[in-house]
Amino acid sequence: MALDSNENSEKFVAKFEEMLKTNDVYFFDSEDFEHIIHHYLDIGKVSLGKKAIEIALQQHPGSAELRLLNVEVLVFEDKFQPAEKILNELQELDPHNEEIYIQRANILSKQDNHLEAVNMLLEALHITDDCYDIYSLLGMEYLFMDNYEMAKKSFIKCIEYDNTDYSALYNVVYCFEFLSDFDGAIHFLNEYLERNPYCEVAWHQLGKMYIEKELLPEALAAFDFAIIADDAFIGAYFEKGKVLEKLGKLNEAIINYEHTLKIDDPTSHAYLRIGKCHEKLGNDELAKYYFYNTVHEDPLLDKGWLAITEFYYRQKNFKKALHYANKATNIDSDNPLYWKKTAKIYLKLENYEEADFAFRQAVNLGNYELDTWQEWSFVLCKLKDFGAAEQVLLQGLEFYEEDAELLFIYSGVNLKLNNINEAKEKIAKARQLNPKKAVIFMKLFSEFSKLDWVKTAVKPNKKAST
Template sequence: MKFNHEEEDNLSLTRYESMLRSNDVKFFDSNEFESIIHHYLENGKIAKAKKAISLSLSQHPSSVNLKLLQVEVLVFEDRLEKADTLLAQLHAIEPENEEIYIQKANILSKQNKHKEAIDLLFMALSYTSNEADVFSLLGMEYLFMDDFENAKINFMKCLEADGEDYSALYNIIYCFDFLEQHEEAIEYLNRFLDKNPYCEVAWHQIGKQYYDLGMFKKALAAFDFAIISDEYFIGAYLEKGKVLEKLKRYNEAIENYRITLELDDPTSFALLRIGKCFEKLGSDDLAIQHYSKTVHEDPLLDKGWIAITDFYMRKRNYQKALYYINKAISIDSENVLYWKRYAKINNRLAFFEEAETGYQKAIELGNYELDTWLNRSDILRFLGESNAAIINLKQAIEFYPDNAEIHYRLAGMYYETQELSKGESHLRKALRLDREYTIVLEELFETVYNLSLVKNIISEYQ
């Protein structure tokens, strides 16, 4: 009875693990140990891999391949000096073993010596029979150096050597995207598809390029070809749904998103997009139903909570909007997008103290948008906290030193607090920046605007 290679590996692993349970030491040849160690490393079982390496070297103390696996584990554990010493010994034994150069390059890479790592990988190329792996490693080293052109070239060579290495294809497109070379990416993918017409990954990637360029009909055709190549390709259905949304073909988009729910467990993204489509179609009940499913499926997805909150805000149902944004904040109180909405909703409901808290929290979390500063200052002034409002606006000026709206507000505040020289200074600055924005002073600070000394200053800039 003959066994294939995979079955032999499984038998070796079963026999090895049986030996461990019985504490009865058995002999394994070096190839068996290699497959056992590889199994543990691929599955992240480092402790078991180390034990297997120790046993293997006790039975095969001169095996270079087993010692290279030991080096791999040492590098993983950042025991680089010991790994380097062992590699030097192995190099003296087998100076033409490409794995020695690869592992040495891995050490140098961990030490951020990427140019030196690249030199060693080029040496490995002259000895290896598996060029694809080495080209892939070269591509990664160039990526570490932000050299996207050379990274792209080496990933392309990797794909030429192994036409089914889709990770290389993804990396090539990543480089094109970073370099904003969308048209060049399309040309490359078309050449690749001429040789590999049923490569669903390539069709998917070319569709994304067309989508980014706003060429939606071509994108749609590409995603259709990806689905023809692999009818279970969830990513292609999702991207096709996005294109159909852009084309306002919402019912068709829903159909594609629903296919993904049938092919795999429901994803919050698909549920959210279905909800958006139903909302566009005016089916409010179905929209809310899917938004609710979205946040149930993934409570940490802020887009879900924002969708359901914004839905009720558009309907001017601020009580329900507040209910959902409060739920969102209870799950993630550090999300600035939630606090912005919390502030806006409370403002609409005339809960000004809560609104001010929302804007303050948004600023504390790093939201320095102009409207956040302005809205907070207006609310603080309304609450009678003029000094706090002035401090808030002075902070805003650090980010927007030449914004007329801020200066008009500060002018109004200072005139109200009888600090006339400061008021005049900010008024003149505001007028120099934008004469038309005196409407801010007129609407928010009517009493100040009607002062004769203010009118006189404004008249100087007409």
């Protein structure tokens, strides 16, 4: 019985390794050496691959295929000059070998000269009928150049050669996504599915595109077809669960998430989603159980710690909420939302100094939401640091110049700093925008409430109160 290619490869590799151990010299033909070299390169044993190339070229110095494998290793190690020297020699002997152009393209790509790499690959296309690998390489070069339109076309060509190339399929959808062409992606995937109706990957991707278009019933149908094509497709159950959540069908969502736990080892993300569903259903004990399972499964999942934090925050158990917020920030100290949540907890605990620090971290990391500026300025006023409060408010007003609450607080801060004219100007503007927000002024700066002009400024007008 003839050996298949894998058995052949294993036989050659075993014989080669026996030769290395005994220091005997065995003869292999050039194709045998190609099997051996590819085996080592594929499993990442580059040093053994190089040893095999060295011995192979001693036995077959004129083999173009072996010399090209040598070039491949040299390029991998960024040894471009010796690689190009070999390629020049090979091109003189065989100017129509597309592999020479492919290796030249690899060198140019590694040197960040992607346009010339593309030109080399286009040259290779002209001289070969075996275009599949070249189109795949072209697609990657176009991605490096941020030319998503051409990358998409190249990967589509790969699929035309091999409709089971799911890597190319994912790349096509990625290009459509980056171009925000969700309609185009849906059209492409539907056409693909007409030819490959049992492709679970395509159904899964189609469902995700429908979500982007907020076509949730269509997304559900797509995920159902993905599950019909592969009833152990975890991703389809998970995405279906997320859609059911959005539709408010929380118990059905839980069933789908729980199904993923039965198919494979439990994941922290599934536990987290189940916990969120139970929380929305008011099943607090179950929600807490799944949130704790989330962090038990993956102690480094900051979203799990944050979910527990928010759970206790909503229950007004701020000390426990703070404990878990600190866990989240310790895991990901560069996440502004975690610092903001920590700041809000400190604010509830009236620990204004720590709240100030946490808000500062959140803003430094890029959180510029309105309530961040409002609450941070409130904290600074409580600390009586009116100079710092003024600077924070000025920053906030750059983003939200029409926010009445910021303007009312800014007016009070300027009164504290004895900037009367500035205070009068801003309080008048704030009253015009939303007189009801004057309550925050009275809360923070009640000592000015007896001033006649302040009484007029913070008094709700009849139109606003009706």
